[in-house]
Amino acid sequence: MVLKLFAVAINDKPISVYIGDVVRVQCNAATLSYLFNGLSQEWLVNDSFVIKSYGVNSLASIDVDTITIENKNVQGIWKCIVKSTEMNSTWVTNIMEIKVIGLSTRWTKIMQDPIIKQLFPNRSPNTIILICIILISSLCVCTWCCAYIFNRWRIQLLKKNSDGIQIVPYQRL
Secondary structure, X not given: OOOOOOOOOOEOOOEEEEEOOEEEEEOOOHHHHHHOOOEEEEEEEOOOEEEXXXXXXXXXXXXXXXXXXXXXXXXXXXXXXXXXXXXXXXXEEEXXXXXXXXXXXXXXXXXXXXXHHHHOOOOOHHHHHHHHHHHHHHHHHHHHHHHHHHHHHHHHHHHHHHOOOOOOOOOOO
16 A cells, blocks of 8 residues: 655756747656556646646556647746546656747757757857858859869960960851
8 A cells, every 4th residue: 555655856957949849748657657546647837837738547658748839938847747636646757947949940940950969069050150151151262263273274285285376266157
């Protein structure tokens, strides 16, 4: 017989998301469903409103879920609350801090790419834009220099090969 059961929730570092992103949430309440029947689960934001309620359900089937961020109102402390109507008990099984940065743009989606994250760890967007501008400018200057050198080389080669023979440019008939 279970007399008293405590749940411990560990608050990790905040998760930064954009509006429209999907957040993977885990309630860590599957063990409670093995001990008690008739448990209900819900995600509470800032102790004020329920973002998602599952009602009385098997917690093992809904332990991990995804929630879409729809607006900035979901920013704050998310708590997974499990309630037992039989025992009149409530447990907080997980706590997450969600920070909503703003609207998701193409730039933010590029920056969320795993390869880009490895290439530019902890860089501000201004630094990455500056690096890209320098690389593109360098590429343009190098291409122009190569074309100029090739053209000079071609003219000198034509002068050397002419040896008194007049080269007439191609004319259409």
